[in-house]
Amino acid sequence: MKEYHLIVIGGGSGGLVCAAGAAGLGAKVALIEKHKMGGDCLNTGCVPSKAIIRSAKIIHDTQTAERFGLKAHNFDIKLDSVLASVREVQEKIAPHDSVERFTSLGVDVHLGEYRFISPHQISNGKETLKAKRFCIATGASPFVPPIPGLDKIPSLTSDNVWQLKELPKNLIVLGGGPIGAELAQTFARLGSHVTVVEMADRLLIREDSEVSELVKKRFEAEGLTVLLKTKAEQIDGSLIVSDPNGQKGKIEFDQILVAVGRAPNVNGLGLEKAGVQYDKKGIKTDATLRTSAKHIYACGDVVGPYQFTHTADFQAISTAPFVIVKPRDLSRSSRKRERIKF
Numbered sequence: 001m002k003e004y005h006l007i008v009i010g011g012g013s014g015g016l017v018c019a020a021g022a023a024g025l026g027a028k029v030a031l032i033e034k035h036k037m038g039g040d041c042l043n044t045g046c047v048p049s050k051a052i053i054r055s056a057k058i059i060h061d062t063q064t065a066e067r068f069g070l071k072a073h074n075f076d077i078k079l080d081s082v083l084a085s086v087r088e089v090q091e092k093i094a095p096h097d098s099v100e101r102f103t104s105l106g107v108d109v110h111l112g113e114y115r116f117i118s119p120h121q122i123s124n125g126k127e128t129l130k131a132k133r134f135c136i137a138t139g140a141s142p143f144v145p146p147i148p149g150l151d152k153i154p155s156l157t158s159d160n161v162w163q164l165k166e167l168p169k170n171l172i173v174l175g176g177g178p179i180g181a182e183l184a185q186t187f188a189r190l191g192s193h194v195t196v197v198e199m200a201d202r203l204l205i206r207e208d209s210e211v212s213e214l215v216k217k218r219f220e221a222e223g224l225t226v227l228l229k230t231k232a233e234q235i236d237g238s239l240i241v242s243d244p245n246g247q248k249g250k251i252e253f254d255q256i257l258v259a260v261g262r263a264p265n266v267n268g269l270g271l272e273k274a275g276v277q278y279d280k281k282g283i284k285t286d287a288t289l290r291t292s293a294k295h296i297y298a299c300g301d302v303v304g305p306y307q308f309t310h311t312a313d314f315q316a317i318s319t320a321p322f323v324i325v326k327p328r329d330l331s332r333s334s335r336k337r338e339r340i341k342f
């Protein structure tokens with residue numbers, strides 16, 4: 001059985017920073033990733049979204065170039081070539097988060113799904129790994145609400161929107177938070193007619209109300225339809241919505257993008273076997289990011305409360321010194337690395 005000072009579960013922003021930091025401090029570290037190295041930020045989050053926003057901004061600036069004393073121009077927009085340029089950006093960044101890079105930093109990368117079988121052991125069914133400490137950095141996934149009919153249609157989320165083949169003519173964006181708002185404006189600038197459906201009385205509810213108002217005005221000036229205090233009730237060919245008075249309406253669409261929040265990735269980890277407590281908001285930790293199991297820490301979106309790459313980075317940097325064993329254990333282990341005391 002392979003033994004480590006630290007096993008990090010999740011190879012996204014938080015997990016990568018924690019693993020690299022702890023390995024740099026001399027710990028024997030394993031990193032587990034079940035899908036793609038780089039996590040959300042590289043594969044489905046910050047990187048593709050900021051890249052497509054850049055294309056959309058160029059379209060918008062060019063279409064409205066007269067305000068700069070230049071001749072306006074309309075592009076012939078092909079979604080597949082825009083998305084190909086997004087992939088190019090991702091490919092440039094991917095080597096920084098790759099298995100090769102982390103192996104070169106001294107981290108043992110294990111690709112696959114492992115779960116706790118005891119407080120100090122995880123297994124993928126074939127192999128068991130043991131560690132003195134753990135850091136859980138499994139991130140979050142788009143939350144898809146139980147709206148009747150939604151499970152009967154192929155809807156979009158920030159996970160799969162990057163595989164779209166054609167630009168939707170009529171796109172509904174469910175949710176006016178940061179992810180919904182940025183993708184709504186982007187697709188409108190690419191040429192879709194976009195309707196944002198938001199249950200709250202303003203967009204971007206975590207921002208100051210002046211910001212929400214400014215963004216709404218800008219969206220409307222750019223041709224988006226913004227429906228506030230509007231609840232998505234059901235999908236039955238079209239989207240049935242209702243206002244606070246119970247007044248119903250119908251919105252036609254050819255694609256619907258669900259961006260109503262993100263749920264922590266806590267399932268399938270066997271957290272109960274490790275004694276790690278969690279609820280629907282994520283893994284519970286103290287101020288030092290230590291979970292209810294004293295030797296297990298957690299960081300990033302699976303903890304929250306702020307689901308950003310820089311928060312995950314910061315938490316991971318704060319966690320790394322705690323998750324490794326005491327310095328005297330390290331100097332002992334560097335003399336005889338295999339003998340880790342549990």
Ligand SMILES: Cc1cc2nc3c(=O)[nH]c(=O)nc-3n(C[C@H](O)[C@H](O)[C@H](O)COP(=O)(O)OP(=O)(O)OC[C@H]3O[C@@H](n4cnc5c(N)ncnc54)[C@H](O)[C@@H]3O)c2cc1C
Nearest residue numbers: 010012013014034039040041045138139300301307308309
């Ligand atoms: C569309 C979009 C745009 C965004 N834009 C920004 C932005 O501009 N700026 C910003 O700061 N943040 C942005 N974010 C948020 C940012 O992507 C996240 O906050 C960040 O990726 C969180 O890092 P993390 O390490 O906690 O989780 P993640 O990056 O999600 O990494 C978690 C990793 O764990 C893996 N994993 C999950 N379960 C298991 C398991 N059981 N075993 C092994 N591995 C597992 C996953 O495959 C994943 O690779 C955006 C997010 C989205 C969706």
